[in-house]
Amino acid sequence: MSTSESPFAAIADTAFFKGHGTQNDFVLLSDDDSALEMHPETVALLADRRTGLGGDGIIRIVRSAASGIPGALEQAEAGAEWFMDYYNNDGSLSEMCGNGVRVFAHALVETGRVPADAGEIRVGTRDGIKVVRTTLNPALGVQTGDGVASGRTGPGSAADAWYTVDMGRWALDDGDAVLVTTSGIEVARPGLNVDTGNPHTVVALAEVGELEAAELRDAPVLDPVPAHGANVEYIVMEPARSDVSGGEGALRMRVFERGVGETRSCGTGACAAAIAAHHWAGPQSPLQWRVDVPGGQLRIGITPDEDGTHGNVTLSGPAVLVAAGTIS
Missing domain, CATH: 3.10.310.10 (Diaminopimelate Epimerase; Chain A, domain 1)
Structure with missing residues (x-):
């Protein structure tokens, strides 16, 4: 050719x-x-x-x-x-x-x-x-x-x-929840919209079994549908660690990325997941989070504003x- x-x-x-x-x-x-x-x-x-x-x-x-x-x-x-x-x-x-x-x-x-x-x-x-x-x-x-x-x-x-x-800056929408329907998960779950430069919807699951059962070959269905679409993160929060000053939160995550499908990791998604987890766990919860994804491990640092709905975030991880x- x-x-x-x-x-x-x-x-x-x-x-x-x-x-x-x-x-x-x-x-x-x-x-x-x-x-x-x-x-x-x-x-x-x-x-x-x-x-x-x-x-x-x-x-x-x-x-x-x-x-x-x-x-x-x-x-x-x-x-x-x-x-x-x-x-x-x-x-x-x-x-x-x-x-x-x-x-x-x-x-x-x-x-x-x-x-x-x-x-x-x-x-x-x-x-x-x-x-x-x-x-x-x-x-x-x-x-x-x-x-x-x-x-x-x-x-x-x-x-x-x-x-x-x-x-940079993040913002969450703590208004009406988005309902997320996912293959492999029987009941639609509420999601929290988080903007970390890309639009995200974060869904909390009760246990690792649910996280593993999600069939992410099919795109999740969001109701209402965000204007520009959204990446969808599924998370399971784990017990906080004590080997970091002030404690470190921990969670597992899978993600369906708009325009891609399921990926082994998503950096802006890990940030959104940690922000949502901190929001759900309350203002006294850790500001440092370890996020385990199928492709490895990321570290997230959150600095919330006084109102707790905006702030700054850092992402740490490897590059090869x-x-x-x-x-x-």
């Missing part, structure tokens, strides 16, 4: 990387000076696990100032040289991806686009600038000689690179690059 006949002709000869954050996986395309035209059909084919490279999403690495994306030039002027142009598995645009922004930042470091010793990386997104910092892997992390947290532990262990992302090549 000639290049002109290839379904990827529009992005031929583009360098790519494959990476994941807690097994939420992405194909990253190098397009520093914004030469590519990103067609939804091409993106969906590339993300397909049979027709393309496969991934939960596609990320274009592009300079903010060159991207032509609304608001990106202002973000460049505010210090975000690089923009994470994120697409869902089906080719649709998404505002933000918490796991994706960590993988994006890791790719910037690994490819030399930002210095390896950068104290912070400012990343442009459609949900505003996200500040990313290297942090400790809670299981294996060590302190460097200058006291700066290093996400790498042991010789060459890039898989242990952890990053903390300031995810597993392959690199060129689109043919």
Whole structure:
């Protein structure tokens, strides 16, 4: 097949990387000076696990100032040289991806686009600038000689690179509950709407058995249907841990992502899940949460405003690059 006949002709000869954050996986395309035209059909084919490279999403690495994306030039002027142009598995645009922004930042470091010793990386997104910092892997992390947290532990262990992302503002809607009907769960359950840059609906389940029974091959049905759709998180809260100052909440989560289906992890969803769990457990409940997802473990830090319905949130977790090549 000639290049002109290839379904990827529009992005031929583009360098790519494959990476994941807690097994939420992405194909990253190098397009520093914004030469590519990103067609939804091409993106969906590339993300397909049979027709393309496969991934939960596609990320274009592009300079903010060159991207032509609304608001990106202002973000460049505010210090975000690089923009994470994120697409869902089906080719649709998404505002933000918490796991994706960590993988994006890791790719910037690994490819030399930002210095390896950068104290912070400012990343442009459609949900505003996200500040990313290297942090400790809670299981294996060590302190460097200058006291700066290093996400790498042991010789060459890039898989242990952890990053903390300031995810910015969140808001919850504690009005009328959304009813969520899910295959494998007999009765529709109420959900809490949480905005963490992406729209989410969080559903609390009573036990792990219910969490495992949910059939997430089928899209959950929400009533009323949110205007822009929503990712749906199913959580089971676990006993709080005492090995973190002030205590640490713990929960298990599965997620159905709009435009994708069930994924092994969702960063903005983990934030929404922890925020909902804290809200349901009350203002005296932990502000630090461990979220166990099928693909690994994430850490969430919540800073609520006085009214408890808004605040700031941080997301910490690993980022890994597993392959690199060129689109043919």
